[in-house]
Amino acid sequence: MGFFSKLKESLVKTRKNLVEKVEAIFTGRKIDETTIDELEETLILADVGTKATADIIESIKQKVKKGEVNDIYSIKEVLKNEMINILNSSNGNLSVSGFKPFIILAVGVNGVGKTTTIGKIASRFTSEGLSVLLAAGDTFRAAGIEQLEIWARRSNSQFIAHQKGSDPAAVAYDAIVAAKSRGLDVVIIDTAGRLHTKTNLMEELKKIKRTIEKVMPGAPHEILLVVDATTGQNALRQAQMFNDAIGITGIALTKLDGTAKGGIIFAIKKELGIPVKLIGVGEGIEDLRDFDPREFVEALFS
Structure with a gap:
């Protein structure tokens, strides 16, 4: 199965929750204040998210005034274009260039698939011929260290760890x-997803970031937040919290295949301006x- 088909399949629940509800609102009804209000409620x-929804609704109202939107097809076209515009602004992919080693700091709460995501990124880089080192900075969980070591072996990456409970x-x-010293291309640093309190976790991450900056000025070159799409608005709150503490440069959104809450991708981009990479x-x-x-967006609407 090609990736587009896989993406389309993974967005089935989000499509039902969003696109099919939009179709239901406008099927056999005229476009007026009532149906536009219903559309607004459906998007939220x-x-x-409120900001992205406000932008979309404003655009639709303007186009209705100009007579450019008069049926369900034109509504869907405007929706698609607005959604692409929201996601397109300052979007960038994860690429390692300009620095050697290129340092990626991976953060996120427990249970979002952070270590697995790191392993998959490492696999991709090594398959492209890059040399990768994985660092087990989640010293809070022995299982976390072991899991990362397994991924290091699977991805042909080098691996560094200290014992459980040591300073990340x-x-x-x-x-x-x-x-x-080994002339490697990429370092990906895993981090803890929980400590006893969230403030402790954020202080811990700030300390790791300061240490990285000391040993390599200008690093980390990417601070990647891994969030679980199934958590919806909670993902937005997590992104806000991590961004306030250490400044996130990109997001990896996991588990899109298991959720009706894929709309959160628009909220994260619009509310926080952080690109999903x-x-x-x-x-x-x-x-x-x-x-x-x-x-x-094409997969969502197809």
Whole structure:
């Protein structure tokens, strides 16, 4: 199955929650204040977010005034174009260039698929001929260290870990020093997804970031937040929290295949201005892909 078909299939629940409800609103009814209000409510309930929804509704109202929107097909076209515009602004893919080693700091709460996402990214880079080192900065969970080591083996990456409970900033430091001396291309640093309190976690991440900056000025070059699409608005809150603490440069949105809340992708981009760089639509290594806004919206509406 090609990726577009897989993406289309993974968006079935979101399509039902969003596109099919939009179709139901306008089928056999005229476009007026009542139906546009219903559309607004549908978008918000589908996790598209208040800012993105406001933009879409404003655009539709303007086009209705000009007589450019008069049936369900033109409504859907406007919706598609507005959604692509929201996602397109300052979108960038995950590419490692300009720095050696290129440092990626991966963050996110437990249970979002962070370690697996790191493993899949590492597999992609090594298959492209890059040398990768994985650093087990989630020293809070012994299982987290073991899981990352398994991914290091699977992806033909090098691996650095300290014992459980050790200082994650020291792991990051050692990893970068090792990568520099070995002439490696990429370092991906895993981090804890929980400590006893969220403030502790954020302070821990700030410390790791400061350590990385000291050992390699200008790094980390990518701070990638992994979020689980099935959590909807909670994903937006997590993105806000991590962004406030350490400044997120990109998002990997996982588990799109299991959710009706795929609309959250628009809310994250519009409310926080952080580009979604990777999307996960299944278990396979090839199911984590660069995010393409047009492809995503076309799959959602097809």
